[in-house]
């Protein structure tokens with residue numbers, strides 16, 4: 202028969218293995234969730250950037266229309282120059298022509314600025330699309346890995362649970378409950394080794410008698426006064442389980 206603390210050591214080892222598998226499974230799920238959210242917002246950003254570029258292109262088409270209108274007006278006005286009868290009319294027409302030319306130059310400047318903006322936004326859009334594709338393939342990879350690993354994870358959990366069930370009867374149920382309670386509060390670690398008179402769970406110095414009692418091998422549980430973990434020593438003398 203094993204001592205209570207030795208059974209607890211075995212249970213702890215099994216529990217940590219189960220915990221490691223569960224954490225890996227959770228890590229995958231969390232990564233998949235985060236990347237899915239990233240893809241969603243990335244897709245939205247692409248839509249927004251595309252709409253913005255579309256808006257700029259519409260404004261470029263408007264500028265083109267205005268440039269064409271100005272050209273038509275200048276052409277028409279220049280034809281009328283031949284029919285001018287006096288200097289008053291001449292002045293008015295010249296003013297019209299220079300006004301139309303000025304408007305045209307302004308439109309051309311606007312158009313150039315809009316084109317530059319389209320180029321700039323197109324670069325940003327391309328980057329967003331690239332990131333979107335990268336995220337999608339990352340998601341594909343993660344989902345595939347999770348799918349491939351799934352059965353192995355489950356098998357490891359099942360096997361460990363089975364092994365745990367097979368040995369837990371060797372200790373009193375209230376001790377197992379106590380261990381589980383401490384474990385739940387202490388990051389999955391219900392027992393701790395004493396090394397150099399220090400609890401290896403919380404690294405607090407322990408009174409020497411704790412070590413002496415445990416080293417003697419009596420089947421009496423000792424608890425860390427600080428973190429309350431059940432303490433054990435290496436190579437204690439064997440004794441019978443309770």
Ligand SMILES: [Zn+2]
Nearest residue numbers: 400403425428
């Ligand atoms: Zn401790």
